[in-house]
Amino acid sequence: MKNTNITTNNTVNKTNTNTTNSKGVKTMKKTSIFKKIIAGVLSAITVFSVGAIALTSASAAETGTVESVKYKGNTIYYSDDYFRHSSTEYDEHLATLSCIMTNFSVPLDNPSSLDSDWYLKQPERLYGFFGSIGFKDFETNDDYVSRSRFDSIGVGCANRQVDDYTVIGVGIRSGGYFREWSNNVYLGDGTKSDYMHEGWYNAANKTIDYINEYISANRITGKIKVWIAGFSRGGATANLAAGLLDNRILNDEEIFSNDVTLTRDDLYAYTFEAPQGANYNSETVEKPGSELYNNIYNVVNPNDLVPKVAMSEYGFTRFGIDKFITTEFFDPDNFADNRDVFLNLYEENGTPRSEYKADDFKMYGTPLKKMAPLVAELVACLPAGVAEVVSQIKDGTILVKDDTKANYDANIATYLLLEEMTKNIGSRSDYCSKYQQGVSNFLLTLMNDVDALKKDELEYLAGKLLLSEAVSSVPGFGDLAEDAIRDVLPADTNANEVIDSIGPLLDVVGDVYWERPNELISVGLYVKEIFQNHDNGINIAHLEAQDSYYVANYNNNHGILMPKVELRDSADFGRVTCKDYNDIGLYNENGKINLVSVKGAKGVKSEVKKCTKGFAVGYYSYATEEGLELFVPVNRKYILNMMSYSIKPKHTVSYSAFYQSVSPNSDCRFRDGRGNFSDWYFMNSDFLQRGLNMNYYK
Structure with missing residues (x-):
């Protein structure tokens, strides 16, 4: 192991605002708003010194210094050494940097109107991030600065010279999807996507095409390294894009039109809470378990529901190597200490640890014959607030702790629910023919830009639909799920049409209730806590907890000796x-x-x-x-x-x-x-x- 000194970098590279895309693609640099925001972005970047702290490097290839900058409240460590070792070598520092990159790919708020210049400002934060670590020539594809569509995908690129390589950073927009949500449930029957998830497969190919356009527009030649990262939908896209690139390299195909050279060891891919888009049934690529993909790393929280879809029963998985955030079930001996390290860094980033509720999941239930009236009461209480509901649960008014189950966590409960739902849905073909279009249309209605639901509104709706459909499946009870949907639809929406589109899937939820009543009730009740595991701010703190730079800096500032957390290599x-x-x-x-x-x-x-x-x-x-x-x-x-x-x-x-x-x-x-x-x-x-x-x- 080598000690690496953190030093300051007093230069922030400015981007060239005159580059024109060879295909005439409208980029951020050509918008009128762009010049107006440059000053604001650069003023948010502060170069700072953390002193002469000796940090133990996790990568034997590291030989240089680490630059430390502050951007929009985030501490960022950067070193060219991240790209001086093979991409098949997991780099804890590059993983953290990649996670921070995905966080800044997301716009902060919703557009106020469809004709506002908000769309042009979407890449502003990603532009500032790349500038803070010395990457230049930032550009985006059209989708990043336009109103979202069913099949759009925002991609931003910048580059930096490292030795005799040009490193191309590729950030995939990992939030602010709006109408792209409807694409996430579009599995397709596989005939148009080599059995991979059709929506993310198409997004991955668009991403590769845009990297090619970026290389051409900036006249990049010679040896290149590609660094690609994404979170959630962006992570699924990054995962498939990297997997497809690995196969093109393996088959010695011409990947990019310009005179550039890319090897597998120079393709660095990091994804976070990525859903499963690759498929074991694919015929044109190497199987997902192949060592070919050992340059792709996927950081996954086992208690997060999102990385469990699309369903593994249909053959879906991820390319590359999964690294797992530790949970109590998989690592009970070290869990308490690991959580303490994570929570210290979470609080250091500005969020009180009291707001972290992701580990609060418990199993609740009641005798089946009493379930319907009790759940009806629970649903009725939901608008009054979760705190009131939880207090009533604790005193036994509504539900009681399920003493037939011990040590169940969100991972197990959601796994069992998805398993049961898949059984009731049937095959992938059944899903496509009976459910896919209706669910896609439903999300298209709910996530329509200006009228889109906020995250807490989506969580509330998801929990209420689970609980309501359970009750509605019991004879004698009204359709509470239908009422819940009507409550959140825009005023000008044809409610009956929307309800009809989602109806078949809600019927499946009702059937699942009779097979897995306590799991469904518990997931519905704790849906907010479960989805907190899918929060990128929490992911950043988890990554910092396994990054020696952040842990050493925290220890130095607070005068303690906090250990580094290790990610798990398995959650089997x-x-x-x-x-x-x-x-x-x-x-x-x-x-x-x-x-x-x-x-x-x-x-x-x-x-x-x-x-x-x-x-x-x-x-x-x-x-x-x-x-x-x-x-x-x-x-x-x-x-x-x-x-x-x-x-x-x-x-x-x-x-x-x-x-x-x-x-x-x-x-x-x-x-x-x-x-x-x-x-x-x-x-x-x-x-x-x-x-x-x-x-x-x-």
Whole structure:
């Protein structure tokens, strides 16, 4: 490891405002508003000194100094050394810088009118970011400075000379999507996108085309490095664009029209909370698990719902290597300390730690026969505010804690809901023919620029729709979901038409309610907390917590020794489901340590007696014929003992066990094992014990 000194950079490179795109594409530099905002942008950039702090470098390739600047309240560290090592080497500093880049690709507010110059100002923050780290010749594509469309994608580029390379920074607009939201649910049947997500596939190809235009317009030649980053929809686009570029490099195709050279080691791609757009069924590219994509890094929070779609059951995944933010389920021993480091930096960035609620998820429920009236009351309370609802939950007025489940988190609950929804929707073809256009039209109506819903309004609507549709599926209750939709639609909208378009998917939600009532209720109740995991400000603090530069600077300023957080390389889990049992125990490999215990007796419902951190267990009961779901970390061996009580004189305990891969690093999403074993039940003798040896070594 090498110590690297942070020094100040007293020069901020100004961009050349005279470059003209060779294809006549209107860029930010050609707008009348551009010159008016240059002074304001540059005045927001402050070069500052943090003293002679010796920082331990995470990259052996680092040899130079690190420049430190302040831009719009953010501390930014930059070094040319980020691009002096192979792109297949994960760089914690470049990851943080990339996340900050995606944050500044987003406009801060909504347009006041469709003819305002707000659209021309959209790239202002990204322009200032690139200028703060010495990148010049900033340009954008037309989509970045125009009203959004169903299939638009904003892309901004700038460049900097590093040794004998031209580094081209590519920022994909990662917010302010408006009508592009309708494109996010447009999976397509795969015939026009090699089975990849059609919307993001088209956006990725537009991104590559614009990089080519930028290179040509700026007359860049010779060796280049491409640095591309995106968050959420922007992340899915960046992921596919990088994957497609990797394949073109592999096949020695001409990628760009100008006389430039790009190798795989010189393509740096970082994405954040990116949905899944690649697909294992693709035929024109290398499979997602290939080492070809080891220059693409995806930072994912397991408790975020967004990276779980499009659905893995349809073959969707991401190109590259997933790096996971630590959660209590996957890293219980270090979780508290890791969260403390993250929250210190989160607060340092200007947000009180008390506003962080993303880990507050709990499972709640009630007996099924009482669910409908209680949920109706819950829905009625929602307009009064979440605080009131939560207080009523805590005192048992509305719902009670689900004691049939232990250690369930947002990751498990949302996974189970999506799994059940996919089963009810059917195949990818079924989704496209029955649901896709209606959901797309619904989002197009809600996210129509000036009338677009704010984030908190969307979260509120999502939670209310989940809860309302649960109640509406019960005979005798009115259509509360329909009322919730009418409340948020613009006045001039044909409400009946919009409701009809979303109706088939809401029917699916109603069906899911009967299969997963407590998961649906809990996700609906905690939807705001769950979606806080999809906040880029939180992502930045998570990335800073694993970046030695930020941790060292914090420690120096506060006189403490705060450790650096490590991202996880896996968020895979093993899952076992069993039917017809009433006593079960999970033990370590030698059978001596009891990790999970669910026990009962003849004619009595089971209870969760023990569930250590790092494991989750839930069960359901129909008389004494019971079922269980068990979630365990992988890369370990376990012994699962099932001791059965049953009202039947002879019965079979059936089980299914599988390993769920949540990253693209294997060539198969699931590894299944299904079977059964028989127990004879004798009224006057003890139960018989049978064991299932579980091997989750990958």
